[in-house]
Amino acid sequence: MTEVKIQGQQTILSDKSHTGKIRPWREKKIGNQLLAMAYEDVNPRKAARLRECACYLIFRKLVDGMKLQEMNSCRVRLCPMCAWRRSLKIYSHVRRIMDGMETERSYRYIFLTLTVRTCQGADLQNTIDGMMSAWQRLVRLMSVRRAVKGWYRGLEITHDTEPLISGKRYRTNPKYYKSMGLNVGDANPNYDLYHPHFHCVLAVNSRYFKTDEYITHEKWVELWRKSMRLDYDPVADVRRVSGNTAKDVAEVAKYAVKDGDYIVPDDWDLTVETVRLLDRVLENRRLVAYGGKFKEWHKRLNLDDEMDGDLIHVEDEEEADAKEKPEIVTYVWNVGYNQYLRANE
Ligand SMILES: [Zn+2]
Numbered sequence: 001m002t003e004v005k006i007q008g009q010q011t012i013l014s015d016k017s018h019t020g021k022i023r024p025w026r027e028k029k030i031g032n033q034l035l036a037m038a039y040e041d042v043n044p045r046k047a048a049r050l051r052e053c054a055c056y057l058i059f060r061k062l063v064d065g066m067k068l069q070e071m072n073s074c075r076v077r078l079c080p081m082c083a084w085r086r087s088l089k090i091y092s093h094v095r096r097i098m099d100g101m102e103t104e105r106s107y108r109y110i111f112l113t114l115t116v117r118t119c120q121g122a123d124l125q126n127t128i129d130g131m132m133s134a135w136q137r138l139v140r141l142m143s144v145r146r147a148v149k150g151w152y153r154g155l156e157i158t159h160d161t162e163p164l165i166s167g168k169r170y171r172t173n174p175k176y177y178k179s180m181g182l183n184v185g186d187a188n189p190n191y192d193l194y195h196p197h198f199h200c201v202l203a204v205n206s207r208y209f210k211t212d213e214y215i216t217h218e219k220w221v222e223l224w225r226k227s228m229r230l231d232y233d234p235v236a237d238v239r240r241v242s243g244n245t246a247k248d249v250a251e252v253a254k255y256a257v258k259d260g261d262y263i264v265p266d267d268w269d270l271t272v273e274t275v276r277l278l279d280r281v282l283e284n285r286r287l288v289a290y291g292g293k294f295k296e297w298h299k300r301l302n303l304d305d306e307m308d309g310d311l312i313h314v315e316d317e318e319e320a321d322a323k324e325k326p327e328i329v330t331y332v333w334n335v336g337y338n339q340y341l342r343a344n345e
Contacts, residue, residue, distance in 0.1 A: 013331045013340035015059070015066055017315070024084065025340055029054055029333055031080030031259045038263070038275040039076075046279070049074040054081045054333065057340060061327040069328065073311040077282040078275065080259040085311035090288055091253035092315055093306065094152055094201060097290075097297040098249070107149065107203040107293075109241040111248060114224050115197040116234055118160075121277045124194045128155070128281060130228065131196060138227040139291055147213040150203040150293030154252055155285070158197075159261040159274060160190045192270070199252040203293055209240070256287045 005011050015023045032053055039047035053074035059066035073082050101107055114135075119127045135153060138144055162169065170177055170184045180189065208214055215223070220236045228234060241248050262274040288306050290298050304310060331340040 011342040013057070013342070018065060025054070025057065026338070028081040028084050029340070030338060031263060032074075033335075034263050034265070034271075035076075035078060035080065035259070035275065038268075038272050039279075041272050042276045042279055046074075046076050050076055050079055053079055056333065056343070057331045059329050059331070061329060066329065068312055071312055075308065075311070077285075077287075078257065078259075078262060078278055080263075082311055083255045083257075083259070085314050086306055087253050087255050089309070089311065089314035090154070090306050091250055093298065093303050094249050094253055094294075096301055096303070097152075097294050098201075098203075100297045100301055101150065101203060101293050106206045108206055108208055109248075110202045110204060111237075111239040111241060111252060112200040112202055112220065113197060113237040114200070114220075114234070115195065115236070116228060116230070117232070118190060118193040118195045121192065121194060121274075124157070124196065124277065125281050127194075128157075128196050128285070131155075131198065132286075134224070134227040134229070135198065138223060141223060141227070143213075143215060143219070144223065147204055147208060147215055148202045148292065149205065150295070150297075151291045152201040152252065152288070152294050153291070154199045154254070154288045155256055156197055156199055156254060157257045157261075157278070157281075158195045159257065159278075160188065160193050160195075161261060161264045161267070161270065161274075162188050163191050163267075164188055199254065201249065201252055201294075256282065 013025055015025060017023060032050055036047045036050035039050055052072050053076075054071050056071065057068060058070035060069045073085065075082055077083075098107075098109070114131075116127060116131065139148070139151065165177060165182060165184055165186050165188050167184045169188070177183065177186075182189065205211075205213065217236065217238050220238055221233050224234050224236050225232075239248075257278060262271065262278055264271045264274070286307075328344075330343040332343045333339075334341045
């Protein structure tokens with residue numbers, strides 16, 4: 001491993017996963033600091049907690065690479081550092097649950113995304129409350145209970161922070177903008193609107209697609225519409241998991257809110273107001289939930305809670321090297337350099 005040093009003195013953190021991916025510690029800590037600044041106006045106590053988050057990292061050296069042994073986690077819902085660790089944890093949990101279930105019998109998996117229309121910030125709380133109740137109604141419906149043997153449900157909220165229609169945005173859906181007589185450079189009609197939606201993994205019997213348990217896309221739209229008590233057809237996306245399960249699971253185990261959707265350095269007022277709103281809306285909310293076989297295996301595997309549990313051991317454990325005295329390395333966040341620097345050398 002090549003070490004990069006500052007002024008020939010301290011080593012800069014370089015932590016790679018076994019697949020060679022650089023773990024984004026620095027990027028997440030920078031996001032965490034911006035969020036702490038926004039929280040100064042929203043909730044100074046949370047701002048202080050955020051500043052303490054991952055301010056030092058203690059790793060154990062492995063034959064190849066390093067493994068996190070200790071860090072402080074603030075667990076503020078919006079913290080980019082904690083959200084990243086949490087998404088890794090959810091990913092690893094969902095995969096382990098699915099592996100466990102497969103030892104019992106063979107299942108097929110479906111990815112289901114359930115949405116409602118975009119809403120104003122003022123309506124976000126109510127909209128999410130409505131979705132949570134609707135989900136409970138949905139999974140109790142006879143046809144769903146018959147088809148779905150287990151489920152994982154994650155909440156994601158996207159927030160549109162672009163005041164104007166960019167060329168890139170226009171090209172993703174020209175028909176939509178044309179239908180409203182809008183062009184590149186015009187005011188974005190969805191600016192500052194929120195889009196809460198559920199990402200779900202459903203386990204079904206291996207013969208599901210060939211039986212009358214099968215729920216078509218149209219039927220999902222109808223069931224969700226009924227459960228949500230809507231007067232319009234909501235958008236639902238149903239996909240069968242075919243090949244790359246790992247990639248698909250990573251898709252659903254995403255962040256509740258991407259930091260780019262609330263940290264908008266060009267518009268600090270928007271940042272603070274968005275943080276204020278999301279902080280309130282996400283407080284004490286179950287962002288991820290499990291049901292049926294997923295819930296059963298979550299318990300059986302003794303997995304801890306993704307929201308309140310430990311955010312250190314979040315990746316699949318590979319305890320290959322049982323060295324007597326592992327070498328410990330500590331990195332400390334340096335505000336001036338905006339880098340993690342090695343402490344004990
Ligand atoms: Zn944190």
